[in-house]
Amino acid sequence: MTRLGPPPDPADQNPRRTAPAVRLTFHTHLEPPGPLRYLGAMDTDLTIIGGGMAGSEAAWQAANAGLRVRIVEMRPKVETFAHRTGNLAEMVCSNSFRSDDDEQNAVGLLHWEMRAAGSLIMESADAHKLPAGGALAVDRDPFSETVTARLRAHPNIEIVEDEITELPASGATIIATGPLTGSALADAIAREAGQQSLAFFDAIAPIVYAETIDMGTAWRQSRYDKGETQEEREAYINCPMTKDQYEAFIDALLAADKTEFKEGETAGYFDGCLPIEVMAERGRETLRHGPMKPVGLTNPHDPETKAYAVVQLRRDNALGTLYNIVGFQTKMKYGAQTEVFRMIPGLQDASFARLGGIHRNTFINSPTLLDDQMRLRSKPHIRFAGQITGVEGYVESASMGLLAGRLAAAEARGETLPPVPPTTAMGALVTHITGGADAKTFQPMNVNFGLFPPVEGLKSGRRGRKDRYKAYTDRAKADWTDWLAPQAQAAE
Numbered sequence: 380m381t382r383l384g385p386p387p388d389p390a391d392q393n394p395r396r397t398a399p400a401v402r403l404t405f406h407t408h409l410e411p412p413g414p415l416r417y418l419g420a421m422d423t424d425l426t427i428i429g430g431g432m433a434g435s436e437a438a439w440q441a442a443n444a445g446l447r448v449r450i451v452e453m454r455p456k457v458e459t460f461a462h463r464t465g466n467l468a469e470m471v472c473s474n475s476f477r478s479d480d481d482e483q484n485a486v487g488l489l490h491w492e493m494r495a496a497g498s499l500i501m502e503s504a505d506a507h508k509l510p511a512g513g514a515l516a517v518d519r520d521p522f523s524e525t526v527t528a529r530l531r532a533h534p535n536i537e538i539v540e541d542e543i544t545e546l547p548a549s550g551a552t553i554i555a556t557g558p559l560t561g562s563a564l565a566d567a568i569a570r571e572a573g574q575q576s577l578a579f580f581d582a583i584a585p586i587v588y589a590e591t592i593d594m595g596t597a598w599r600q601s602r603y604d605k606g607e608t609q610e611e612r613e614a615y616i617n618c619p620m621t622k623d624q625y626e627a628f629i630d631a632l633l634a635a636d637k638t639e640f641k642e643g644e645t646a647g648y649f650d651g652c653l654p655i656e657v658m659a660e661r662g663r664e665t666l667r668h669g670p671m672k673p674v675g676l677t678n679p680h681d682p683e684t685k686a687y688a689v690v691q692l693r694r695d696n697a698l699g700t701l702y703n704i705v706g707f708q709t710k711m712k713y714g715a716q717t718e719v720f721r722m723i724p725g726l727q728d729a730s731f732a733r734l735g736g737i738h739r740n741t742f743i744n745s746p747t748l749l750d751d752q753m754r755l756r757s758k759p760h761i762r763f764a765g766q767i768t769g770v771e772g773y774v775e776s777a778s779m780g781l782l783a784g785r786l787a788a789a790e791a792r793g794e795t796l797p798p799v800p801p802t803t804a805m806g807a808l809v810t811h812i813t814g815g816a817d818a819k820t821f822q823p824m825n826v827n828f829g830l831f832p833p834v835e836g837l838k839s840g841r842r843g844r845k846d847r848y849k850a851y852t853d854r855a856k857a858d859w860t861d862w863l864a865p866q867a868q869a870a871e
């Protein structure tokens with residue numbers, strides 16, 4: 380079996396330098412007619428391209444269900460600008476899995492669900508946990524070394540070092556190549572899916588919980604009342620600004636702390652969508668003639684006064700619980716964003732489901748391309764998992780790997796798993812990317828309670844939040860346990 384190389388020496392800060400050359404064995408009887416080169420020695424039921432958070436978890440789940448799995452990982456042979464080692468499941472930036480509170484926090488709930496499903500990523504993170512209050516901070520190198528060693532040691536898993544440059548013509552496959560997918564494979568995906576269905580950057584506008592918008596100040600209206608139906612004519616929420624408020628807002632934008640672009644991040648980006656602070660730098664009136672233009676709108680709270688500028692929010696999910704601030708992609712630091720965006724009248728008490736950002740990020744338009752089993756509609760032998768599906772974050776990516784691995788394993792047994800309940804964190808995420816999100820404005824998403832169907836009969840607003848979140852997490856745990864149970868029985 381071809382391996383990625385021996386376990387890295389923890390004393391070596393940069394295992395890439397010492398990774399040995401890998402001799403690859405060819406077995407011609409395994410080569411499919413298509414362009415994917417199979418390089419390993421083992422008969423395979425499932426090929427996973429990319430051994431990051433998602434690919435590692437997918438492999439673990441599928442191999443534990445009895446499939447013979449081959450992971451094809453391009454590092455350390457081919458590097459990315461963000462990875463540092465040849466380990467699988469490398470954490471490229473922060474060392475945090477975020478909140479571990481499974482009663483009051485959606486990502487904490489996702490941790491709980493993954494642990495309940497025997498997640499390798501969670502088990503390894505727990506084994507290398509660092510003190511961090513309520514968050515799950517992880518000692519990154521021992522964490523990824525553990526994941527790599529556990530996968531190497533698994534009798535059903537083979538790891539091959541190679542860059543895949545084409546979509547496989549046949550054979551069950553999971554593509555989990557992440558935000559920094561190799562460019563040749565990205566081109567192949569674009570050829571299959573259409574250029575417009577593959578993005579290389581996420582330009583994320585902040586997303587606000589609808590219930591925290593002050594509708595005594597804001598109002599619902601589409602510009603020029605456009606739309607066939609009442610719903611369309613009221614598709615936007617508008618927040619008005621006076622001249623003084625606008626000027627103060629521009630001053631705050633110009634003064635705010637911003638994140639610099641990393642080397643290799645910006646190529647080809649700026650043609651698309653400018654961060655609002657860059658627009659403000661180009662001229663104080665630029666935003667008023669761009670995303671904040673006040674035309675075609677009448678404020679029903681004060682119909683006689685024309686707003687000097689208007690910030691618009693657009694519905695972000697089918698449930699109508701989340702709204703994104705239109706055109707407000709930004710590189711402001713998170714702390715600065717909350718402060719600056721709460722200056723917008725109507726958003727003074729806003730809670731954010733996610734803040735804005737602009738990153739190098741390869742992702743597909745999952746709502747149009749994937750079915751509810753995470754399969755590419757046009758080539759159903761291929762599943763996608765991880766950040767490339769339009770989820771965002773280590774845990775979310777690993778969770779989509781967990782699901783893809785289980786779905787692939789069930790399919791190999793000739794079964795189809797029932798849909799994951801959308802009331803669970805896992806189900807809320809997969810429902811969002813495969814249908815709940817608006818395909819036209821699809822941008823990567825963290826798990827958050829705005830993706831969950833509401834629990835009826837609970838108080839809305841900030842006051843009821845604690846009870847509401849507890850009700851969401853209780854319901855999720857019960858539904859996730861029920862979803863897992865038949866699979867556990869089948870495995871016995």
Ligand SMILES: Cc1cc2nc3c(=O)[nH]c(=O)nc-3n(C[C@H](O)[C@H](O)[C@H](O)COP(=O)(O)OP(=O)(O)OC[C@H]3O[C@@H](n4cnc5c(N)ncnc54)[C@H](O)[C@@H]3O)c2cc1C
Nearest residue numbers: 429431432433453472473543556557561765766772773776
């Ligand atoms: C610069 C940067 C900073 C980030 N910071 C954070 C953060 O602080 N916190 C957070 O939660 N998330 C962060 N993310 C997002 C992070 O990448 C994801 O959360 C997570 O790593 C995605 O998991 P994944 O498995 O989808 O992709 P990855 O973990 O990136 O794994 C994909 C794997 O596929 C391999 N690969 C790519 N193309 C090919 C190919 N053609 N053939 C074979 N192998 C291939 C890659 O080498 C990689 O190992 C960041 C992303 C970037 C780019």
